[in-house]
Amino acid sequence: MAGELNAAAVRPASxxxxxxxNATAWLLLxxxxxxxxxxxxxxxxxxxxxxxxxxxxSLAHYERIFxxxxxxxxxxxxxxxSLIVTALCLVIxxxxxxVMARRAGWVSTLLLTIVAMSFWTGFLVRTYxxxxxxxxKGPVAGAYxxxxxxxxxxxxxxxxxxxxxxxxxxxxxMILALYAAMRKIDANHLKAAASLGARPAAAFRDVFLPLSLxxxxxxxxxxxxxxxxxxxxxxxxxTPRDMMISQLINQQIEELLAFGFASxxxxxxxxxxxxxxxxxxxxxxxxxxxx
Amino acid sequence: xLPVILAVLGALFLLAPILVxxxxxxxxxxxxxxxxxxYWLGYYAKYFTSEEWLEPTLNSFVxxxxxxxxxxxxxxxxxxxxxxxxxxxxxxxxxxxxxPLIVPHVVSxxxxxxxxxxxxxxxxxxxVMVAHGMLxxxxxxxxxxxxxxxxDQNLEKAAMSSGAGPFRTFVHVxxxxxxxxxxxxxxxxxxxxxxxxxxxIFIGGRAAVTLPxxxxxxxxxxxxxxxAVVSTLLVGAVVLGxxxxxxxxxxxxxxA
Numbered sequence: 001m002a003g004e005l006n007a008a009a010v011r012p013a014s015x016x017x018x019x020x021x022n023a024t025a026w027l028l029l030x031x032x033x034x035x036x037x038x039x040x041x042x043x044x045x046x047x048x049x050x051x052x053x054x055x056x057x058s059l060a061h062y063e064r065i066f067x068x069x070x071x072x073x074x075x076x077x078x079x080x081x082s083l084i085v086t087a088l089c090l091v092i093x094x095x096x097x098x099v100m101a102r103r104a105g106w107v108s109t110l111l112l113t114i115v116a117m118s119f120w121t122g123f124l125v126r127t128y129x130x131x132x133x134x135x136x137k138g139p140v141a142g143a144y145x146x147x148x149x150x151x152x153x154x155x156x157x158x159x160x161x162x163x164x165x166x167x168x169x170x171x172x173x174m175i176l177a178l179y180a181a182m183r184k185i186d187a188n189h190l191k192a193a194a195s196l197g198a199r200p201a202a203a204f205r206d207v208f209l210p211l212s213l214x215x216x217x218x219x220x221x222x223x224x225x226x227x228x229x230x231x232x233x234x235x236x237x238x239t240p241r242d243m244m245i246s247q248l249i250n251q252q253i254e255e256l257l258a259f260g261f262a263s264x265x266x267x268x269x270x271x272x273x274x275x276x277x278x279x280x281x282x283x284x285x286x287x288x289x290x291x
Numbered sequence: 292x293l294p295v296i297l298a299v300l301g302a303l304f305l306l307a308p309i310l311v312x313x314x315x316x317x318x319x320x321x322x323x324x325x326x327x328x329x330y331w332l333g334y335y336a337k338y339f340t341s342e343e344w345l346e347p348t349l350n351s352f353v354x355x356x357x358x359x360x361x362x363x364x365x366x367x368x369x370x371x372x373x374x375x376x377x378x379x380x381x382x383x384x385x386x387x388x389x390x391p392l393i394v395p396h397v398v399s400x401x402x403x404x405x406x407x408x409x410x411x412x413x414x415x416x417x418x419v420m421v422a423h424g425m426l427x428x429x430x431x432x433x434x435x436x437x438x439x440x441x442x443d444q445n446l447e448k449a450a451m452s453s454g455a456g457p458f459r460t461f462v463h464v465x466x467x468x469x470x471x472x473x474x475x476x477x478x479x480x481x482x483x484x485x486x487x488x489x490x491x492i493f494i495g496g497r498a499a500v501t502l503p504x505x506x507x508x509x510x511x512x513x514x515x516x517x518x519a520v521v522s523t524l525l526v527g528a529v530v531l532g533x534x535x536x537x538x539x540x541x542x543x544x545x546x547a
Binding site: 021022024025026027028029031032033035036037039040041042043044046047050092093095096098099100102103107109110111113114115116117118120121122123124125126127128129130131132133135137138139142168171172175225226228229231232235236245246249250253259262263266267269270273274277286287 | 294295297298301302304305306308309311312315320322323324325326364365366368369371372373375376377378379384385387388389390391393394395396397398399400401402403404405406407409421422425428432482485486488489492493503506507510511518519521522525526529530532533534536537
């Protein structure tokens with residue numbers, strides 16, 4: 001809102017003429033909006049349509065999703081796994097972002113470089129790396145053998161494997177969201193707390209932590225929502241026994257050619273995602289996420 | 292001291308698994324054994340001579356360039372319109388532009404599978420390009436509109452009052468000032484397409500295989516060790532890119 005008012009204030013006087021101004025704005029926005037409607041909204045609408053018309057007009061697919069135990073378990077499993085991954089990212093990521101924001105010099109530069117590097121490395125490269133690490137001929141299995149612990153447990157193609165892989169892949173998103181919020185915290189607040197006699201731990205708990213909460217919320221939303229619809233890693237590292245939603249969609253299409261049912265599952269995923277985003281929007285305002 | 296130790300452990304957790312792919316690429320093993328039983332360059336030779344891997348690599352570049360161009364053609368005017376004007380329905384427009392970011396990629400992938408299938412565009416470079424172009428709109432828009440918001444329009448007023456017309460002002464003042472932001476936006480759009488896997492997997496078919504799709508299939512179907520070579524080259528490119536961007540940023544902050 002503030003940005004809009006600001007933009008209005010600096011606008012050249014020649015452009016401030018109601019109808020003409022509106023027309024120029026729409027002319028500039030038209031190509032993008034038209035393309036998004038025709039090439040994004042319409043295809044998504046087609047999924048909605050298929051979910052209630054393929055093979056015939058009915059809500060049977062939705063009924064199946066919410067009544068057949070196998071499918072309700074997929075929904076619950078996706079939700080729980082996403083929560084776990086979000087919590088893990090938060091716990092592992094918070095100290096990294098904290099040090100990046102609070103320390104000057106090479107430590108912070110090095111951490112930022114590592115985070116940026118893993119952020120830009122594709123999902124498939126990182127998923128492949130975990131395939132090697134967790135595999136039956138990998139270093140973990142090797143360490144088990146070398147330490148005489150016997151056969152390593154099945155790490156690959158398990159919920160553990162896919163949870164670990166997703167945490168690793170989504171961690172940079174969490175760190176960057178936390179870092180963006182923490183960087184804005186004025187160091188003087190902490191100095192003030194210290195000069196008033198707060199010990200470092202107390203200053204952190206009562207001053208820094210509350211001020212970093214917007215970053216915690218942003219990062220958690222980002223990771224949770226991405227995790228809900230995560231495809232590559234659960235398919236490659238997970239197990240069909242504990243499927244996530246995207247695995248179910250893939251299975252329905254690849255093995256059963258059941259487009260109607262796959263579409264209904266996709267719609268449920270879409271609605272769940274939108275619900276989470278809407279809750280966030282209600283309390284925090286979406287523009288803050290990408291502002 | 293505790294935060295630093297935890298941060299270093301966190302950073303190691305991020306970095307170490309990625310580095311595993313480097314020794315793997317020189318491994319003689321035909322499966323994913325680590326540590327490698329021996330070292331050679333055979334799989335590099337295989338990568339650089341096999342059509343099976345070079346074609347997806349080329350496809351990925353072509354698609355990413357096409358998608359980037361498509362995105363930029365849509366986003367640059369849109370960002371000007373959005374940032375500089377007030378109009379009714381602005382919130383709705385913002386939501387529309389951000390939609391590809393909110394909708395999970397697997398849902399978009401399914402949507403394009405059905406939609407582009409009807410238009411006979413699945414399994415074509417054009418189809419993947421269009422889909423990737425749409426998915427890159429939000430990130431490019433965020434970068435470019437942020438650049439525009441930080442841009443001082445008094446520069447334009449100064450040019451105009453010195454006698455430059457709107458067109459000359461745009462070409463000689465507006466564009467040069469905004470160029471770095473535009474380039475970053477274009478780069479993000481390019482990388483968004485280059486790294487995109489799910490949509491490619493769903494709609495690429497046999498004829499428009501991108502690098503991530505090829506990697507996905509090679510893991511699922513054949514465990515081809517060449518994937519380690521590709522991964523290492525990609526990691527190398529990322530390291531190079533990050534170092535260059537840090538160098539440029541440092542230089543620009545010193546200059547300022």
